[in-house]
Amino acid sequence: MRCVVLLMIFICMLCDCDKHEARFLYFAYGSNLLKSRLLINCPSAVFITAAKVPGYRLDFDKYSDNWCGAVATIVADADGEAWGAIWAIKDSELAALDRQEGVNSKKYCAKNVKAITPLGHDITARVYHINSEPPKMQPEIIPLQRRPGNTYLQVIALGAYECGIPSHYIEYVQRFPVNGRRAKEKIISQLDIYEYLNYLPSQYKTKNSKFLSIQKKLINSFNSTRNANPATIWVEAENWISNTSLYPQENGMGGKILHALQASQIALVDNAPKGTQLKLLLLMEGNQKVYFKPRRYNLDHVINGNIYAGFDRHNSEVFAYYLAMVLNFKWIPPSVIRRVHLHKDIIPVATSGLRKTMVKNDKGSTCIYGKCFYCKVNDTVCPNDRGEVEGAAILYLDKQLKVFKSPWRRSYNAKRMEWETDNDYCMKIKGTLSLRRLLNLIDVAIFDFLIQNGDRHRYEVYKESIILLDNGKGLGNPHIDELDILAPLYQCCMLAISTWQHLEIISGGNLSETIKLLSAFQGNKLATEEHFRAIERRLLKIYATVQYCIGRHGSSKVFRSGF
Ligand SMILES: *[C@@H]1O[C@H](CO)[C@@H](O)[C@H](O)[C@H]1NC(C)=O
Ligand SMILES: *[C@@H]1O[C@H](CO)[C@@H](O)[C@H](O)[C@H]1NC(C)=O
Ligand SMILES: *[C@@H]1O[C@H](CO)[C@@H](O)[C@H](O)[C@H]1NC(C)=O
Numbered sequence: 001m002r003c004v005v006l007l008m009i010f011i012c013m014l015c016d017c018d019k020h021e022a023r024f025l026y027f028a029y030g031s032n033l034l035k036s037r038l039l040i041n042c043p044s045a046v047f048i049t050a051a052k053v054p055g056y057r058l059d060f061d062k063y064s065d066n067w068c069g070a071v072a073t074i075v076a077d078a079d080g081e082a083w084g085a086i087w088a089i090k091d092s093e094l095a096a097l098d099r100q101e102g103v104n105s106k107k108y109c110a111k112n113v114k115a116i117t118p119l120g121h122d123i124t125a126r127v128y129h130i131n132s133e134p135p136k137m138q139p140e141i142i143p144l145q146r147r148p149g150n151t152y153l154q155v156i157a158l159g160a161y162e163c164g165i166p167s168h169y170i171e172y173v174q175r176f177p178v179n180g181r182r183a184k185e186k187i188i189s190q191l192d193i194y195e196y197l198n199y200l201p202s203q204y205k206t207k208n209s210k211f212l213s214i215q216k217k218l219i220n221s222f223n224s225t226r227n228a229n230p231a232t233i234w235v236e237a238e239n240w241i242s243n244t245s246l247y248p249q250e251n252g253m254g255g256k257i258l259h260a261l262q263a264s265q266i267a268l269v270d271n272a273p274k275g276t277q278l279k280l281l282l283l284m285e286g287n288q289k290v291y292f293k294p295r296r297y298n299l300d301h302v303i304n305g306n307i308y309a310g311f312d313r314h315n316s317e318v319f320a321y322y323l324a325m326v327l328n329f330k331w332i333p334p335s336v337i338r339r340v341h342l343h344k345d346i347i348p349v350a351t352s353g354l355r356k357t358m359v360k361n362d363k364g365s366t367c368i369y370g371k372c373f374y375c376k377v378n379d380t381v382c383p384n385d386r387g388e389v390e391g392a393a394i395l396y397l398d399k400q401l402k403v404f405k406s407p408w409r410r411s412y413n414a415k416r417m418e419w420e421t422d423n424d425y426c427m428k429i430k431g432t433l434s435l436r437r438l439l440n441l442i443d444v445a446i447f448d449f450l451i452q453n454g455d456r457h458r459y460e461v462y463k464e465s466i467i468l469l470d471n472g473k474g475l476g477n478p479h480i481d482e483l484d485i486l487a488p489l490y491q492c493c494m495l496a497i498s499t500w501q502h503l504e505i506i507s508g509g510n511l512s513e514t515i516k517l518l519s520a521f522q523g524n525k526l527a528t529e530e531h532f533r534a535i536e537r538r539l540l541k542i543y544a545t546v547q548y549c550i551g552r553h554g555s556s557k558v559f560r561s562g563f
């Protein structure tokens with residue numbers, strides 16, 4: 001008993017208990033022995049101890065596409081002894097681990113095992129094993145489909161070494177016959193990136209004083225007087241001509257536009273039927289069109305499932321705008337949180353078309369279901385107790401835009417896209433795009449990775465710059481960092497030097513603190529603390545990815561002065 005108590009105290013000390021989130025213990029015996037592998041899906045994992053599970057042996061079965069070979073399992077075996085590592089992982093990452101292990105697709109199932117530490121203590125931990133029970137065989141006669149790939153076995157052996165598993169066991173692992181194949185490039189790059197993350201120089205974790213002058217400019221743009229006349233603001237915004245930003249920012253224009261979006265009188269409201277999600281088109285006094293994407297979730301709602309699951313998040317649209325400002329991506333329409341009163345601001349000026357898409361709910365409130373690809377009569381947006389609907393008010397961009405399919409778009413079904421399977425994908429893409437466009441796509445990937453928007457299947461271009469439109473699929477799950485979104489960066493290993501210089505000086509918390517500071521001028525709270533922490537964690541991964549690229553190609557190949 002005392003040992004267990006001591007062990008719990010030990011686990012607690014390791015896992016900074018101030019965050020108060022419960023953890024579970026996990027027994028890893030396969031690729032998750034390697035810390036950089038485990039961290040991909042479980043960034044909170046803390047190593048506790050090596051341990052063995054008597055009565056089981058390590059074996060391999062079931063082909064994995066990513067690893068290009070059979071993957072590890074443990075099989076009941078009276079003479080066996082499977083070694084592994086005990087990790088303590090935050091409960092909130094359990095779903096991500098289950099997903100990685102393919103619990104949902106029934107590839108692996110989870111159960112508890114009793115493991116024994118080298119000092120003889122018992123620990124009960126979660127373990128995953130394949131549903132099948134591959135028969136025991138002499139190594140030489142194990143058929144090819146039951147052999148692991150070379151990378152995979154190396155990862156296990158390296159992880160076992162890192163975790164201090166006895167050398168006789170590591171030798172035993174290395175004696176397994178392999179199939180001669182390397183894992184997919186994607187897995188290899190991601191493992192390398194996480195390795196760089198482990199050794200990230202400390203400058204990327206501290207604030208950079210060079211940021212102060214940028215912060216000052218941003219504050220000047222957003223901390224502005226509130227009594228400007230909206231009509232003149234719209235005209236100024238509309239007539240803005242620049243090749244460095246979509247809208248004016250000097251002289252407090254950033255804040256003035258947001259204030260006009262937030263406060264001007266609504267003259268007419270209609271459905272905005274283009275697109276897949278419910279949104280309204282507002283015509284403001286002074287003849288300015290504005291999109292209104294209503295709130296679908298509370299800020300603390302976590303979206304599970306695939307990266308593009310769920311409704312658009314109105315706060316993601318607004319968060320994206322401030323993020324872009326801090327990142328110096330000036331090609332995005334201004335966006336702000338606005339509350340409209342359904343009976344005072346909307347219904348009196350609603351078109352008949354919009355009124356036809358309103359229904360009363362069981363509480364008697366009038367609700368809107370709108371007109372769009374996914375709109376359904378029973379998927380309504382209803383006002384709160386004060387009769388208000390909150391949403392993102394987004395300045396309507398009245399320009400001729402060119403639309404392109406993204407080379408890194410997802411397939412939206414089980415089919416794999418070329419970028420997911422072809423190791424030389426970037427080489428192919430390079431021939432079809434200008435350097436400027438490619439660097440621009442990489443900037444957008446960085447932006448999307450920070451908010452975790454995996455839904456940019458197409459992009460719009462104005463004056464040769466990609467415009468960041470439709471950013472509502474970000475901020476879904478603060479516990480997941482889908483590194484795939486960074487594929488343009490780690491596959492091409494190129495980055496505009498100006499982007500890199502800017503990224504380098506927003507380190508150490510300045511990025512999220514500035515978003516908070518700027519959005520507070522309009523009274524907006526845009527995300528939970530978990531999301532802000534996630535943005536900072538992802539920023540470190542971007543630094544690590546760039547370090548990985550420098551490590552592979554040298555900085556002169558990575559940094560480009562494209563435009
Ligand atoms: C914003 O502007 C006001 C009035 O000019 C000033 O008092 C305040 O300090 C400014 N806020 C910041 C964070 O600079
Ligand atoms: C942007 O505009 C300025 C002045 O209008 C011009 O000097 C500069 O060459 C332009 N830059 C690009 C990349 O077009
Ligand atoms: C709306 O109705 C459809 C089919 O009638 C149903 O599948 C769906 O779950 C309903 N949605 C809600 C939010 O009630």
Ligand SMILES: CC(=O)N[C@H]1CO[C@H](CO)[C@@H](O)[C@@H]1O
Pocket residue numbers: 207208209210211212215509510513514517
């Ligand atoms: C908003 C914010 O936190 N800004 C900080 C960025 O970093 C500089 C340099 O350390 C600080 O002085 C700022 O306060």
